[in-house]
Amino acid sequence: MCSSIGIGKKGWSFHHDAPAFVHLMRLNAFSSSLLPLWPALLFLGVFFLAPLLMVVGMSLASRGTYGGVEWALTLSNYLRLADPLYLGIYLRSLVMAGITTLVCAILGFPLAYTIARAPQRWQTILIIMILIPFWTNFLVRTYAWIFILRADGLLNTLLQGIGLIAEPLPLLYTDGAVFVGLVYGYLPFMVLPLIIAIERIPSALEEAARDLYASTWVIFRRVIIPLAKPGIIAGCVLVFIPAVGAFITPYLLGGGRRLMLGTLIQQEMLVARDWPFGAALSVLLMVLVLLTLILTRRYARWDGL
């Protein structure tokens, strides 16, 4: 089965091995219609899958005495992952991403409900208003917060102007700043799947519950939230994954010292130039992401996104 669609052990060799590839084509009844898939598959095979495998390979190598890479098989990088110094950073990443996800869900739900139940014309406008920041320059959106939070920034100037504070507050380069940046950056990722999930719930169910004297709160807790669960989980995954591996936000809003997993990887790769250890950290992040995807696969609903 695998060979017919171009992955698996046999499939990988086809571009080196033209006769075998022609033979496979003839054998397979579907092959002519599968042809258009190959450019995309080969491209991502070479420039996505192979690089990821190289990261795994690199994580088993060791750093040479003079900074290069020695290709001797070793697990030492993985043992180093357990260093308490780094454990704290993973924990920080997980906690920050977890809280970000939770806050996005709490803030995003009323917004998604309002949009999902809005009159048609408003709904289109509002969905476009959520989609635009979703696709807009993340770096600039993060920079906007530096502009607001820095010592002589907008917020401090404003607070000093109205006489609330005498000295500028240290707002930038704090966990709070990173946290605001993450919520700001990833809120649209939560709202979009929620809108789709809530829209699917027939409003007749809410009417029925109301006829049976359920309060608004009970309707949400017992009808809407359980039925929207696949969308809520999809939204949580979409926020959690980029948040746990975030780089721009902790780098710019957290300053150099408050590391998260994404900034730690960048630092090991580009600053310390310890590629094998950077690769081991990347594998850790990859495992975390794949685990999240696999564990939620059964409960999340992705269609319609």
Place this chain on the structure above:
Amino acid sequence: MGRPVAHRTPWSFIWLSVGMVLFLYAPVGLLIVFSFNASPMSVAWQGFSWHWYDRLLSDRAMWEAAQNSLAVATVSSVLAVAMGIGAALVLERRPAHARGMEWVHNLLLLPLMIPEVLLGVALLLFFVIIEMPLGLITVMIGHVVFNLPLAIVVLRARLRKIDPFLDEAARDLGATPWQTFRWITIPLLRPAILSAGLMAFTVSLDDFIVTFFTAGPGATTLPLRVFSMIKTGITPEVNALSALLVTCSMAFIGLSLFVQHREARPLPSQVERT
């Protein structure tokens, strides 16, 4: 038109929503407003001025970065859409009965799911190991990696709405597979091709992380420029450049969504029938 009164949205939800939308737009809006501030240092408003835009536009390095950004965005979006059309056709017209197909589908979408840092690190290692010099070409390749899945998603959504029997009808009338593709599928897909292309173009224009890892010296793009300006200390020119970038990407995305939204309307022939 109106919905039954029974499920009015609670007012608290509506006010919260207004707050959320403000939260999403205010920071960027303020940035744009203050990019016109005459004052060089503080955020205190000292009058309207085009000064920072003038300085930005007379900077040669900036034009070079803009050229690089445009080249990368154009090449990567065209390649991604070209490869995406084929993949979307196969995935949509031959859905996952085959067990392997689900894996193909997952592989094709995975670049969108993993944190971008991973993609950047993996590509950097790859290019260094195969000894490919880092430069504009490596940046373009990196951008195709995330633009390709994006194009596939947009194109598949449109294909799902196109009647597969139109293809079959063409084949029954004696068209070759290529003729069917060229004269039936492509015209029907055109709005999605445009929309996917615009979206890929914008995402590429905006990308920072993958570019950061895969660009060599001399391959500076606009987001890399913004980043180095932020790092070397805030000059008001960053505000102007950021405002320009964000306005461009909002315009392109708005256009792309508009095209997508328009294509969602029924085709003229269907209107006549009703």
